[in-house]
Amino acid sequence: MLYTESLAKLVAELKRMPGIGNKSAERLALYILGLPKDEAGKLAQAILQLKERIFYCSRCGNITEVDPCTICQSPARDAGILCVVEWPNDLLAIEKTRGFRGHYHVLMGAISPKTNIGPEALRIKELQARVSSQQVREIILATSPTLEGEATAMYLYEVLKPLGRITHGGRIGVCR
Amino acid sequence: MSLKNTEAVVLSQLRLGEADRIITFLSPQLGKFKGVVKGGRSLRCKMLASTMPLTQVAVWFVEKRTSGLHLISQCDIINPFRTLKENLHKLVSGLYLTELVEVATWEVEPDEGLFELLLWGLGSLAAGERLQAVLRIFEIRLAVLLGYEPQLSFCLGCEKELAGRESYYFSFAKGGVICAKCRAGARGCKISLGSVNFLRQALRFQQEKLGRLTLTAASSKELQQILPAYLSYHLERKINSLRFLNLLNVRC
Structure with a gap:
């Protein structure tokens, strides 16, 4: 055996992460091995805390430690504008621009007919309920520029059309 | 290389x-x-x-x-095919056609006829509003290209020519039309002579003249049940995009 049992176990776990191959996993495992015990403990604690404390916001679907999330709770944000994204990392990308001050709705994916992901697998009913109950003036569909993203945007447009009028710019916005 | x-x-x-x-x-x-x-x-x-x-x-x-x-x-x-991607129904129909082709073909087996059929299908979906007719024509022509041409001239049981008064069924296992007498418990979907005639014409017409074919609402409903199931039966695969396509058809 090339590695000791514990090292082999850590390399195998690290290899399962995206973008980490055998060499990178080996390098990370050896780095962790070289860390002082309390530093390695902090890393393990951070991973455990992440799994224990973080969940999805019941209102928008963002990753959060408090429910509703800080974005949904913030009085400085305009609840009348709703930006619909596919995944929480899309929300983070828009937040990093610091240009959007409205609320979000995370769908948790996109419609993909070929892989059997239909609208019922996404948080579309929650979006409809939110649009009906909340004072939403404008919905921005910020799905990805792929065929699946376009299909999702077109489906949402059809579903949300009865709730308001279409703004200029066609399928990327619905106004109540 | x-x-x-x-x-x-x-x-x-x-x-x-x-x-x-x-x-x-x-x-x-x-x-x-x-x-x-x-x-x-x-x-x-x-x-x-x-x-x-x-x-x-x-x-x-x-x-x-x-x-x-x-x-x-x-x-x-x-x-x-820009207009195909700007309408949800057309887009999902197009994805259905490409999924059918992907499921039905093996790698590196050239088939010019299949390529021409796919181009016709996507072009017709992009250009027109007769989505159901295009889908049904594509399905029956694909079945023929794959070697599953159904028998549409006579009953596969008694071999009598199809006549107006009889009621007929489409048998997936036998690969064609059977009359009510010959059906005798065998599985099959009911099919009208109007639908059979549509399928015959869809096979007989030249590709450039297929746009002239009309599909009545009743035949469309009937063939929508028969042809996708017939292809699924012979391909031994479920076509995923069909579920979403049917959902859109119900909404329309």
Whole structure:
């Protein structure tokens, strides 16, 4: 055996992460091995805390430690504008621009007919309920520029059309 | 390794690792083949638009003899079928056609007829409003190309010619029409003579004249049940996009 049992176990776990191959996993495992015990403990604690404390916001679907999330709770944000994204990392990308001050709705994916992901697998009913109950003036569909993203945007447009009028710019916005 | 080029239709995309994509093409000369676009998942990728499914392209690739997964070096758009991608119903119909072709074909088996049929299908969906008629014509013609041409002239049991007064059934297992007497417990969907005539004409007409064919609402409903199930039965595969397509049909 090339590695000791514990090292082999850590390399195998690290290899399962995206973008980490055998060499990178080996390098990370050896780095962790070289860390002082309390530093390695902090890393393990951070991973455990992440799994224990973080969940999805019941209102928008963002990753959060408090429910509703800080974005949904913030009085400085305009609840009348709703930006619909596919995944929480899309929300983070828009937040990093610091240009959007409205609320979000995370769908948790996109419609993909070929892989059997239909609208019922996404948080579309929650979006409809939110649009009906909340004072939403404008919905921005910020799905990805792929065929699946376009299909999702077109489906949402059809579903949300009865709730308001279409703004200029066609399928990327619905106004109540 | 040699650089080759061919005309093709993009059938589907698949993620490969963190940054790349595997693209499945259908070409008249090479049949179905797969290629890797390095950095294809990046928004800066020059081939992002041209490797979108439902696009007719001219593709240049480095042939890999060992893996069967070629390296795509250039991909230029011939026809983007733009109007197909701007309407949800048309888009899902197009995805259904490409899924059917992908499921029904083996890699590297050239079939010019199939390529022409797919181009006709996508072009007709993009151009017109008769989505159901286009889908049914595509399905029956695909069945013929795959060697599953159904018998539509006489009953497969008693071999009598089809007549107006009888009621008929379409048997998937027997591959054609059977009369009520010969059915005798065998599984089959009810089919009207109007629908049978539509299928006969869909097979007889030349491709450029298929636009003249009309499909009544009753026949459309009937054939919508029969043809996808007939293809699924023989391909021994479930067509995923059909579920969403049916959902849209109900909503319409």
